[in-house]
Amino acid sequence: QVQLVESGGGLVQVGGSLRLSCVASGRTFSNYAMGWFRQAPGKEREFVSAINRSGSGTVYADSVKGRFTISRDNAKNTMYLQMNSLKPEDTAVYYCAADRGGISRKSNDYDYWGQGTQVTVSS
Numbered sequence: 833q834v835q836l837v838e839s840g841g842g843l844v845q846v847g848g849s850l851r852l853s854c855v856a857s858g859r860t861f862s863n864y865a866m867g868w869f870r871q872a873p874g875k876e877r878e879f880v881s882a883i884n885r886s887g888s889g890t891v892y893a894d895s896v897k898g899r900f901t902i903s904r905d906n907a908k909n910t911m912y913l914q915m916n917s918l919k920p921e922d923t924a925v926y927y928c929a930a931d932r933g934g935i936s937r938k939s940n941d942y943d944y945w946g947q948g949t950q951v952t953v954s955s
C-alpha cells in the first residue's frame with residue numbers, strides 16, 4: 833500500500849506560478865512511476881505529466897508542455913510539479929498517482945492516488 837499526499841495548491845493570478853508536491857509513504861517510492869492528473873468541474877480526469885522511477889524520463893500533455901515541469905526526489909519520497917505561466921484553463925483539482933508498472937498517460941494504469949489539491953487560476 834502506498835499513501836500519497838499532495839500539497840501546494842492555491843489561488844494564483846494568470847501568468848503566475850505554483851509548485852505542487854506529492855509525498856509518498858508506505859512502500860519504496862523509487863519502485864513506482866509517478867504521474868499528475870487533474871480534474872476540472874464537470875470534466876473528466878485528464879493526464880498532465882508522468883515521470884519514470886529514476887526521474888530520467890518524463891512525458892507531458894500537450895496543453896502543459898513548456899509550462900509545467902515534473903520532477904522527483906527519491907531520497908525524500910517526493911514528486912513535484914512546477915507550474916509556470918498558469919492559465920484559467922489550468923484550474924482543477926490536481927492528483928498525484930503511483931504506478932507499479934512503467935510510465936503511463938492512462939489513469940487506469942495507476943494503482944494509488946492522493947486526495948487532490950485545488951489549483952485556481954484567476955483572470
